[in-house]
Amino acid sequence: MLKLAGAALVLFAGTMIGFMQAAKFAQRPRQIRQLIHALQRLDTEIGYGQTPLPEALARIAAALTAPVSTLFAEASAKLASGNGETVSVCWEQAFKAGWQATSMRPPERDTMLRLGETLGGSGAEDQLKHLKLAMHQLQAEEQAARDDQQKYEKLCRSLGVLTAALVVILMM
Incomplete structure (x- = not known):
């Protein structure tokens, strides 16, 4: 009886790990889409x-959902604090601090950090050009994320269940 309960728990845990990993593959394209929407705003x-x-970053943060909204809210708060740091430094600190909570990968982070280097430091025309460039780069990453989702989402679910089943078989 105890072995059966342990086997059920191992099977449940392995299945949940697979489903959680699959959820990350599903969240990444959605979060990239939110970043693109935020840059459009x-x-x-x-x-x-x-x-x-x-103020613009605070408005954008209010329109998004967590964890992406947290990135913009933190950047807005750092800029509004008025402690003499540049836009680039505030942007970088906010994105590096909050990035771990997202399902996104380094290419998206690097795109956003490069964008942060140009915000507030040049004229509006130049900033708009850099925003459009970042949006195009993120759109390419979104397509790659969708491809990864199609390839690996089902694989992760199956692998979680099958690995847990293997452990249960080895335990018995």
């Missing part, structure tokens, strides 16, 4: 609204 705020950057 930032493009509008800079190009048409001419909104101050801390």
Whole structure:
């Protein structure tokens, strides 16, 4: 009886690990899409609204869901604190601190960090060009993420169940 309960727990745990890994593959394209949407809003705020950057980032954060919204909210808070740091430094600190909570990978982070180097340091026209470039790069990453999702999501689920089943067989 105890072996059966242990086997059921191992099978359940292995299955859940597989499903959690598969969920990361499903979340990545959604989070990249949120980043693209956020950059489109930032493009509008800079190009048409001419909104101050801390306020624009706060508005964007309010329109997104966590964990992506946290990145923009943190950047906005750091800029609004007025402790003399540049936009680039605040942006980098916010994105490096909050990135672990996302399912995104280094290419997306690097794109956002490169964008942060140009925000606030040049004219609106130049910033808009860099925003468009970042959006195009993120769109390419989103397509790659969708391809990865199609390839590996089902594989992770199956692998979790099968690995747990193997452990149960070896235990018996």
